[in-house]
Amino acid sequence: METPSETSLHDHRVLVGNRGEIAIRIMQACCKLGIPFTAIYTPEDRESAHVRFALDHGKEHALYRVSSYHDANELMAVADISGCTSVHPGYGFFAEDFRFARRVTKRDRKMIFLGPSWKIIRELGDKINTKRLARSLGVPTVPGSDRPIYDEMEAENIAEDVFDFQLQQGIEHPLVLIKASAGGGGMGIEEVDDIDQFRSVYRRIRNYAARQFKDEGVLIEQRVTDFNHLEVQIIGDRSGKNPVHFGTRNCSIQSTGRQKRLEVAPGFDPTVNEYSFDSDKVLESIVQYSLTMAREVGYDSVGTWEWIVTRKGDPFLMEVNTRIQVENGVSARIARIKGRDDVDLIAEQIRTGLGEPLGYTQEDITFDGVALEYRLIAEAPDNNFTPWVGTIDRLRWKEHPWLSVYTQVPKAAYSIPTEFDPNLALAIVWAPNLNELKERGLTFLNELVLQGHNAAGEPMENNIAYLKEKTGQILKF
Amino acid sequence: MLNISDLLEQIKQTPYREIVVSTPHTGVVNFASIKSGDAVHGPEGQWKERPGTKLATLTRERNPKPIFAPEKGVIDTVHMEYENTFVECGCPLVTIKHHLTREEVESIILKQALYLFRAPERAKYYFTPEIAAKLRASDPGSVVIHDGQELFIMSRMKRELPLYYSGPEGVIYATYFKTNENVDTDAPLIGVCPQEELPNIKEVIMRVQTEWQENA
Numbered sequence: 001m002e003t004p005s006e007t008s009l010h011d012h013r014v015l016v017g018n019r020g021e022i023a024i025r026i027m028q029a030c031c032k033l034g035i036p037f038t039a040i041y042t043p044e045d046r047e048s049a050h051v052r053f054a055l056d057h058g059k060e061h062a063l064y065r066v067s068s069y070h071d072a073n074e075l076m077a078v079a080d081i082s083g084c085t086s087v088h089p090g091y092g093f094f095a096e097d098f099r100f101a102r103r104v105t106k107r108d109r110k111m112i113f114l115g116p117s118w119k120i121i122r123e124l125g126d127k128i129n130t131k132r133l134a135r136s137l138g139v140p141t142v143p144g145s146d147r148p149i150y151d152e153m154e155a156e157n158i159a160e161d162v163f164d165f166q167l168q169q170g171i172e173h174p175l176v177l178i179k180a181s182a183g184g185g186g187m188g189i190e191e192v193d194d195i196d197q198f199r200s201v202y203r204r205i206r207n208y209a210a211r212q213f214k215d216e217g218v219l220i221e222q223r224v225t226d227f228n229h230l231e232v233q234i235i236g237d238r239s240g241k242n243p244v245h246f247g248t249r250n251c252s253i254q255s256t257g258r259q260k261r262l263e264v265a266p267g268f269d270p271t272v273n274e275y276s277f278d279s280d281k282v283l284e285s286i287v288q289y290s291l292t293m294a295r296e297v298g299y300d301s302v303g304t305w306e307w308i309v310t311r312k313g314d315p316f317l318m319e320v321n322t323r324i325q326v327e328n329g330v331s332a333r334i335a336r337i338k339g340r341d342d343v344d345l346i347a348e349q350i351r352t353g354l355g356e357p358l359g360y361t362q363e364d365i366t367f368d369g370v371a372l373e374y375r376l377i378a379e380a381p382d383n384n385f386t387p388w389v390g391t392i393d394r395l396r397w398k399e400h401p402w403l404s405v406y407t408q409v410p411k412a413a414y415s416i417p418t419e420f421d422p423n424l425a426l427a428i429v430w431a432p433n434l435n436e437l438k439e440r441g442l443t444f445l446n447e448l449v450l451q452g453h454n455a456a457g458e459p460m461e462n463n464i465a466y467l468k469e470k471t472g473q474i475l476k477f
Numbered sequence: 478m479l480n481i482s483d484l485l486e487q488i489k490q491t492p493y494r495e496i497v498v499s500t501p502h503t504g505v506v507n508f509a510s511i512k513s514g515d516a517v518h519g520p521e522g523q524w525k526e527r528p529g530t531k532l533a534t535l536t537r538e539r540n541p542k543p544i545f546a547p548e549k550g551v552i553d554t555v556h557m558e559y560e561n562t563f564v565e566c567g568c569p570l571v572t573i574k575h576h577l578t579r580e581e582v583e584s585i586i587l588k589q590a591l592y593l594f595r596a597p598e599r600a601k602y603y604f605t606p607e608i609a610a611k612l613r614a615s616d617p618g619s620v621v622i623h624d625g626q627e628l629f630i631m632s633r634m635k636r637e638l639p640l641y642y643s644g645p646e647g648v649i650y651a652t653y654f655k656t657n658e659n660v661d662t663d664a665p666l667i668g669v670c671p672q673e674e675l676p677n678i679k680e681v682i683m684r685v686q687t688e689w690q691e692n693a
Contacts, residue, residue, distance in 0.1 A: 208637065
């Protein structure tokens with residue numbers, strides 16, 4: 001890894017345009033690079049540890065209270081008053097909003113958007129464009145519509161075609177997926193197994209999309225069942241010429257609402273598990289397909305190519321996430337750059353985003369061991385993963401050299417704000433092999449103390465038991 | 478049975494409400510020419526189309542946003558120390574002492590007279606599309622609901638859940654929540670009046686109309 005040019009990086013100040021755990025990690029990355037930062041918070045988040053972190057580690061202009069994380073004017077006003085030269089959007093909120101990225105870079109007082117260029121976000125952030133681009137490059141995609149559908153009759157016709165296609169393929173129980181076109185992160189997706197159900201589900205998704213995303217467009221595509229959800233981590237610098245990959249992740253353990261709960265890197269492990277296909281070949285193919293697309297668009301930041309891999313080993317591209325993802329740390333944990341093991345993809349994103357060259361090639365990146373990430377969430381897995389609302393009284397864990405925990409939950413009692421997801425912490429566990437990883441994962445979960453209560457005085461619900469149960473199944477198809 | 482006279486007397490003991498006008502977002506504050514003791518008015522007109530007294534201007538990203546008095550009253554405090562400075566969201570600018578109006582007194586008393594169906598959790602609430610359509614198309618106080626009816630969509634943390642009404646059959650007489658705004662746990666969502674009680678409610682309104690003196 002090249003040492004950043006201190007003078008150029010020190011001339012910058014980063015606006016941390018996000019909250020919670022990712023805000024802390026962005027601030028930590030800034031501290032590591034020696035770049036000052038400005039953080040923001042909303043009144044609901046006043047107890048969050050990211051507020052404390054900003055006050056403790058930031059200097060002048062370290063923290064401002066804003067009305068919303070999703071109000072671009074608030075972010076711009078704070079950036080101007082504090083002298084920020086760049087904006088890190090984290091994930092969610094403005095991370096994949098090309099209009100915001102364009103505004104940051106085109107306004108009178110120009111700043112740097114610490115993500116891909118707005119044109120790339122526009123091109124790849126749209127599921128439809130991504131699908132078209134992928135098809136033009138011979139990258140396999142899931143059968144279905146290649147533009148948002150607004151007309152009920154047209155939607156029904158496409159659904160009929162997708163059902164017929166699956167029957168022709170010999171699929172006994174064909175399923176069709178209805179997705180809010182403007183959605184993401186597993187929101188606004190339902191499946192139907194019968195064309196007679198289609199209309200009511202379509203209307204429900206359309207109404208939900210209109211309420212949540214202000215866009216009624218939906219996508220209709222084949223629901224591939226019995227698959228693994230894989231990801232390829234890509235990073236490129238501002239030249240857009242030399243993107244490299246940081247390996248694969250397996251994110252198949254998800255809630256019923258298709259929200260990720262446990263991620264593992266690398267994506268498959270044939271040394272312990274048996275697969276009905278050549279897993280190394282599949283991983284290599286999705287990496288190469290992803291890099292082909294990244295090179296084609298001149299990808300210039302961190303991004304994730306999301307894949308479905310069927311039991312037969314057939315990969316289909318789902319979408320591209322043009323942002324840093326929650327699970328970036330699990331890839332960083334197993335990666336080495338020129339032999340160094342302190343890889344921080346957020347710091348890499350900031351450093352290269354501010355104009356530093358990548359400074360290494362694919363040959364300089366190696367991998368060591370396996371890692372998993374647990375998402376600790378206040379929810380009831382037995383009750384359809386319903387979010388739990390209340391106060392966290394205690395969150396404690398035992399330190400280990402193989403463990404990293406990131407959380408916005410402070411040491412004092414913490415009321416979970418209902419405005420956001422009830423994610424409490426991320427725990428990343430590393431081990432030299434899969435069996436040891438499972439043991440260490442269970443050690444962490446068994447040692448973990450997570451207690452709380454709700455307004456009725458009832459004890460908190462969480463997903464620890466669910467994570468323990470799933471630990472035994474990681475990387476199994 | 479509700480003792481309206483007692484309630485009115487209680488309210489008359491402290492007929493004021495203190496309103497703190499805070500900044501809705503960040504920006505640079507410039508106060509209008511106001512001072513403690515000045516009388517201000519709230520929005521007026523059939524549709525409240527005429528804004529209240531201008532208190533300050535908050536400028537953000539070159540967009541000046543006038544901040545008006547939300548209600549009639551007398552200015553108690555002006556935080557002049559913020560003049561021409563950049564302030565955060567939620568910064569208090571002006572405190573207004575507001576004399577309760579008839580509608581506000583009615584609302585206070587009705588909250589004791591009506592059956593209040595409360596928010597089980599802090600969340601955003603919406604009427605189901607069917608109920609919302611009925612409320613739009615019907616006269617106020619004419620949409621009848623019954624125990625067990627699916628009435629609301631409760632939205633929080635990216636989840637939407639149906640919420641069923643539990644309580645006496647009656648008409649939706651008052652709605653206490655706004656679309657897209659969070660409602661705290663136990664805050665009332667709607668006030669329901671059993672149809673046979675409607676005459677009593679009308680009497681409450683009549684009493685307040687005749688007995689409550691509003692400040693000119």
